Amino acid sequence: MNPKVACLQIDLVFGDPEANIETVKKEIEKIAASEKPDVIVLPELWTTGYDLTRLDEIADPNGSKTIALVSSLAKTYEVNIVAGSVAKKTEAGVTNTMYVFNRQGELNHEYSKLHLFKLMDEHLYLNGGTEKGLFQLDGLQSAGVICYDIRFPEWIRVHTAQGAEILYVVAEWPLPRLHHWRSMLISRAIENQCFVVACNRSGSDPNNEFAGHSMIIDPWGEILAEAGTEQTSLTAVLQMEKVKEIRKQIPIFKDRLPDFYS
Numbered sequence: 126m127n128p129k130v131a132c133l134q135i136d137l138v139f140g141d142p143e144a145n146i147e148t149v150k151k152e153i154e155k156i157a158a159s160e161k162p163d164v165i166v167l168p169e170l171w172t173t174g175y176d177l178t179r180l181d182e183i184a185d186p187n188g189s190k191t192i193a194l195v196s197s198l199a200k201t202y203e204v205n206i207v208a209g210s211v212a213k214k215t216e217a218g219v220t221n222t223m224y225v226f227n228r229q230g231e232l233n234h235e236y237s238k239l240h241l242f243k244l245m246d247e248h249l250y251l252n253g254g255t256e257k258g259l260f261q262l263d264g265l266q267s268a269g270v271i272c273y274d275i276r277f278p279e280w281i282r283v284h285t286a287q288g289a290e291i292l293y294v295v296a297e298w299p300l301p302r303l304h305h306w307r308s309m310l311i312s313r314a315i316e317n318q319c320f321v322v323a324c325n326r327s328g329s330d331p332n333n334e335f336a337g338h339s340m341i342i343d344p345w346g347e348i349l350a351e352a353g354t355e356q357t358s359l360t361a362v363l364q365m366e367k368v369k370e371i372r373k374q375i376p377i378f379k380d381r382l383p384d385f386y387s
Contacts, residue, residue, distance in 0.1 A: 139174045139176050266288040
């Protein structure tokens, strides 16, 4: 299968889950009707934005509201949804959690951001995850990571060494480091010989201006689609045979010497 993927690069209202939920519902309905994608991807913390100091008040208890909403949307439009990430409130604290749903509206996987970004005070308000981001959609081995995670190539390699052929990245990446965003995403695609589907937010909040520039990249590092900074969507079809062709041509996974890497 060669999936058609769509990134929803949306602007978010700071600390207003209800407004952001309405935006997401409207944008999913629109892209599902116009493009008929196989997978829809949302950005990081799309319900709350980076309103970290109020997460105790506005985070989703156990992710229940997010799960019910996105499950219904996936089932209604018969589309897989990599639902960005949301602030999930538990008795142990708040995590930055990605939910993945299949076309039947079933919760396929959840992954909580492993690496917390101290420069934006995440460690003061969030708990880090402990599990991998591996999952399958339509039989395709995939992985999901969140924003700062892409600065840790060894974490990405954990997933691709276990077979991931598509890497979904969701983010609220700031504009001043746009060059890092683009360079690292292309590098992660080349070094892992995988597709990278990266969905960033657009717009700004009281503390940050965000870069947008969601990207879909093939295993050679070629950019299939890239947004600007404005709210928009972008789509591309992933020719999955490329992964096997490139991994056969330059067999980095067979040539790895992990005994030397510790």
